[in-house]
Amino acid sequence: MIDKLNRNIEYLRISVTDRCNLRCVYCMPEEGVENIPHDEILSYDEILRVCKCASKLGIKKIKITGGEPLVRKDIVSLIRDIKNIRGIEQVTLTTNGVLLYDMAKDLYEAGIDAINVSLDTLSRKKFLKITRRDDFEKVSMAIDKLVDLGVRVKINCLAIKEYNFDEIVKIAQYSKDNNIDVRFIELMPIGYGKIYTGISNEVILGLLEEKYGQFEKVKEKRGNGPAVYYANENFKGCIGFISAISHEFCETCNRVRLTSNGFLKLCLHYNKGIDLKEPLRSNISDEDLTNMIHDAIKNKPLGHNFYHDSDMNNIESKNMVQIGG
Numbered sequence: 001m002i003d004k005l006n007r008n009i010e011y012l013r014i015s016v017t018d019r020c021n022l023r024c025v026y027c028m029p030e031e032g033v034e035n036i037p038h039d040e041i042l043s044y045d046e047i048l049r050v051c052k053c054a055s056k057l058g059i060k061k062i063k064i065t066g067g068e069p070l071v072r073k074d075i076v077s078l079i080r081d082i083k084n085i086r087g088i089e090q091v092t093l094t095t096n097g098v099l100l101y102d103m104a105k106d107l108y109e110a111g112i113d114a115i116n117v118s119l120d121t122l123s124r125k126k127f128l129k130i131t132r133r134d135d136f137e138k139v140s141m142a143i144d145k146l147v148d149l150g151v152r153v154k155i156n157c158l159a160i161k162e163y164n165f166d167e168i169v170k171i172a173q174y175s176k177d178n179n180i181d182v183r184f185i186e187l188m189p190i191g192y193g194k195i196y197t198g199i200s201n202e203v204i205l206g207l208l209e210e211k212y213g214q215f216e217k218v219k220e221k222r223g224n225g226p227a228v229y230y231a232n233e234n235f236k237g238c239i240g241f242i243s244a245i246s247h248e249f250c251e252t253c254n255r256v257r258l259t260s261n262g263f264l265k266l267c268l269h270y271n272k273g274i275d276l277k278e279p280l281r282s283n284i285s286d287e288d289l290t291n292m293i294h295d296a297i298k299n300k301p302l303g304h305n306f307y308h309d310s311d312m313n314n315i316e317s318k319n320m321v322q323i324g325g
C-alpha cells in the first residue's frame, strides 16, 4: 500500500521471538536481556492473522527474524503457512545460523525463498569473542549445506572496527567462490551498538579492491531492500552495502515491523506504531484489524536522524534483539 509520503509499503519484518542463543556484543549483554513473558508473545495463529490482513493491503514480502527465529518451536510450520497465504510472494529468514544445519532441508521443503545468515568473521576465536559462544563451525557447515541444497543465501556481516576489520577481505571470499552475496551492514547506534565504531562503505570497498581488483556498482535492482551492490569480474556473487546512517534510505523505505509481542513498528528508529496484540485478543474482526493496520501504515514517519533528533521522546530505546534488526 502507498503511505502518505507516496512510498510503497510491501515488506513486513516479523520478529517471532526475543530469545536468542548467541550474545553478540553489539546486540546483547552477556547475561541476556529481560525476556518478554511467553503469554505476551504472539501465537502463530495471531501472526498468521496479521499476515493475512497485511497481504490484503499489499504486503507481498515477509521476513522472519528475532531474536533468533530458529529457537522458536515449529518455526518451519509458520513459514510454510505464511507461504500459503494468497498475495504473499516471498518469505525469507534472517538467522545467526547456529541451528540452521539441521533445519535447512525442512526450510527448503517449506518453500523458503532465501536465507540471510549473519556472520561477522571466519575465525572461530573471533566468533567466540563477538558472539560469546563457540559455534562458528555450526554456522559455517549450515552455509555449505544451504549452497548444496540450492537455497538462495546472503551473508550479512556487521563491520565493526574493534572486532572484524581484518576479517572483511576474508569474508568477501564467500562471494568470490559461490553465488552468495556478502553484505556489509553499517553499525547503527542502537542499544549496545552505541559503544562500537562502524567501518564505512568506502573503507570496506577500498580494502576489497586492494585485494580483488575493481568493483563496479550494479545498476539493476537486486533484492528487496536498501542494499547497494557491487560486482567484480572474478566474483560469482555480489558485494552489498546496507548503510542506514551514511546513506540514509528513508525516502524509499518499503517496510514495517511486527515485534514478537505484537507491536506494529513503523520505523526502526522510533517507537511509533500501534499495538495489535490487544485487538487480536479482543475478537477484533478481520476487517477492523485490516483497517487498523492500514491507518497505522498510512502514518509511517518520514524517516530517522539517528544523531540529531529533536523528537527525543519517541526514539527507540530497545536493543536490536528486541526489535529484530
Ligand code: SAM
Pocket: 020, 026, 027, 065, 066, 067, 068, 069, 094, 095, 096, 116, 117, 118, 156, 158, 185, 186, 187, 188, 189, 190, 191, 192, 193, 194, 320, 321, 324, 325
Ligand atoms: N538473530 C538473527 C541474526 O543475528 O541474524 C536475527 C536478529 S538480529 C537482531 C538481525 C541483524 O541485526 C543481525 O544481522 C545483526 O548483525 C544486526 N544488528 C544487531 N545489532 C545491530 C546494530 N547495532 N547495528 C546494525 N545491525 C545490527
Ligand code: SF4
Pocket: 020, 021, 022, 023, 024, 027, 028, 066, 067, 068, 096, 118, 320, 321
Ligand atoms: Fe542474537 Fe542476532 Fe542479536 Fe546476535 S545479532 S545476539 S544472533 S539477535
